[in-house]
Amino acid sequence: xxxxxETTFPPLACVILAAGRGTRMRSEIPKVLHPIANSPMxxxxxxxxxxxxxxNVMVVVAPGMDxxxxxVAPHRCVKQSEPLGTGDAAKAxxxxxxxxxxxxxxxxxxxxxxxxxALRRLQLKRSETGADIVVSGFTPEDPTxxxxxxxxxxxxxxxxxxxxxxxxxxxxxxxxxxxxxxxEAKTLWTLLGQINPVNAKGEYYLTDxxxxxxxxxxxxxxxxxxPDQVLGINTxxxxxxxxxxxxxxxxxxxxxxxxxxxxxxxxxxxxxTKIGRDVTIGPNVVIGRxxxxxxxxxxxxxxxxxxxxxxxxAMIGPFARLRPGTVVGAHVHIGNFVELxxxxxxxxxxxxxxxxxxxxxxxxxxxxxxxxxxxxxxGFRKHLTQIGSEAFIGSNTALVAPVKVGDGAFVGAGSVIxxxxxxxxxxxxxxxxxxxxxxARRFREEKVPKKEPPTH
Ligand code: UD1
Ligand code: CA
Numbered sequence: 001x002x003x004x005x006e007t008t009f010p011p012l013a014c015v016i017l018a019a020g021r022g023t024r025m026r027s028e029i030p031k032v033l034h035p036i037a038n039s040p041m042x043x044x045x046x047x048x049x050x051x052x053x054x055x056n057v058m059v060v061v062a063p064g065m066d067x068x069x070x071x072v073a074p075h076r077c078v079k080q081s082e083p084l085g086t087g088d089a090a091k092a093x094x095x096x097x098x099x100x101x102x103x104x105x106x107x108x109x110x111x112x113x114x115x116x117x118a119l120r121r122l123q124l125k126r127s128e129t130g131a132d133i134v135v136s137g138f139t140p141e142d143p144t145x146x147x148x149x150x151x152x153x154x155x156x157x158x159x160x161x162x163x164x165x166x167x168x169x170x171x172x173x174x175x176x177x178x179x180x181x182x183x184e185a186k187t188l189w190t191l192l193g194q195i196n197p198v199n200a201k202g203e204y205y206l207t208d209x210x211x212x213x214x215x216x217x218x219x220x221x222x223x224x225x226x227p228d229q230v231l232g233i234n235t236x237x238x239x240x241x242x243x244x245x246x247x248x249x250x251x252x253x254x255x256x257x258x259x260x261x262x263x264x265x266x267x268x269x270x271x272x273t274k275i276g277r278d279v280t281i282g283p284n285v286v287i288g289r290x291x292x293x294x295x296x297x298x299x300x301x302x303x304x305x306x307x308x309x310x311x312x313x314a315m316i317g318p319f320a321r322l323r324p325g326t327v328v329g330a331h332v333h334i335g336n337f338v339e340l341x342x343x344x345x346x347x348x349x350x351x352x353x354x355x356x357x358x359x360x361x362x363x364x365x366x367x368x369x370x371x372x373x374x375x376x377x378x379g380f381r382k383h384l385t386q387i388g389s390e391a392f393i394g395s396n397t398a399l400v401a402p403v404k405v406g407d408g409a410f411v412g413a414g415s416v417i418x419x420x421x422x423x424x425x426x427x428x429x430x431x432x433x434x435x436x437x438x439x440a441r442r443f444r445e446e447k448v449p450k451k452e453p454p455t456h
Pocket of ligand 1: 019084088110146160162206
């Protein structure tokens with residue numbers, strides 16, 4: 001029996017604001033869909049919330065952001081018809097959540113590095129202090145653009161002053177609003193009903209709720225957040241910075257979960273990468289979306305993987321490219337300059353050098369010689385190549401699909417295989433070798449004039 005005390009929190013809803021225009025990205029696609037670790041930015045926020053088991057996760061979008069709605073499904077989206085500020089955006093969730101009895105975390109879709117643990121700390125702080133509102137605070141190196149947190153002598157938060165509206169004295173405050181806030185639900189809706197756009201930007205500021213809370217005798221407290229967690233993305237430079245931080249986090253998690261990364265800084269992972277125990281990943285490996293790696297797999301330097309499953313004990317690379325739809329069985333060896341696409345390679349098979357195997361099945365323990373190519377495309381359609389178990393394909397073979405090589409069959413090197421090779425047969429499909437006796441000697445004699453004997 002565990003003797004840990006589980007803190008129980010009030011029911012929770014999360015409201016993610018994502019209706020901002022994001023003009024500084026200079027992009028056709030909504031800012032929150034720009035990927036970090038190969039997943040749309042906003043999906044990181046959604047999963048950080050999801051792990052808190054909230055009753056509700058809602059995303060506030062602008063009209064026309066159908067692609068965002070798709071990316072966050074099955075979570076609900078509500079629309080903010082005009083970008084009138086963060087307070088107005090939060091109000092867009094009111095209709096759905098007006099009777100919700102619990103706490104609401106409001107956070108931003110363009111701050112993708114927030115973690116579940118950090119959000120949990122907001123809940124903890126509320127249950128410890130009984131405060132009605134908990135705000136994430138951080139101390140950035142450069143506080144210029146952020147809302148400043150004004151505390152009283154007992155460290156209670158009494159106001160958030162936006163940068164554009166701050167007095168020079170307030171601008172000296174280093175403690176800033178990270179953007180993530182937790183509200184008791186009824187308090188949020190009451191306060192949002194009172195905010196007005198009388199400020200430097202003419203916007204409804206969510207942050208104005210704090211000063212209004214004081215008037216309503218509600219209490220507000222601050223929880224410190226590490227600056228990384230609240231990094232907001234406005235430009236592609238910040239996107240790159242977030243990518244870097246996310247990669248560091250993913251690498252750290254992979255190592256803590258039992259993978260060896262020989263040179264972690266050069267390995268790129270995806271948010272959904274699954275890595276087993278005792279996996280070794282060499283330098284300069286790029287792992288795209290949808291990759292699942294079993295136990296004791298070795299991925300050597302300079303491999304590129306996307307949408308593949310690699311089973312226990314397989315050895316990949318160096319310099320292998322594994323493309324979508326590929327399944328590499330247990331203890332398979334995939335060597336240098338091998339490209340696999342939509343290929344199912346069964347356990348113990350070897351494809352060690354310079355091959356393209358696409359739209360194919362390779363049976364257990366088959367050996368695919370250097371330079372084997374599946375000719376899967378006829379200019380119009382893709383066709384399947386089936387190679388049986390324990391088949392042996394000689395070097396530099398072209399397998400013209402659709403074609404089948406039976407179990408245990410041999411294919412002679414340099415063959416162009418267009419017909420089925422029966423199980424256990426040998427297929428040789430190349431010009432027969434002819435040797436012409438003395439041809440080379442005669443050829444040379446014709447070309448090279450006989451030397452005159454020296455005259456004395
Ligand atoms: C906000 C905070 C500021 C804090 C900073 C942290 C306010 C008024 N200010 O400022 O105190 O220090 O974040 O990064 O809240 N959004 C909408 N609809 C709108 C406006 C914004 O959905 O009408 C969304 C945006 O898409 C974005 C988020 O709200 O995801 C934050 O908006 P943004 O304009 O970036 O706020 P900041 O000025 O950065
Ligand atoms: Ca911002």
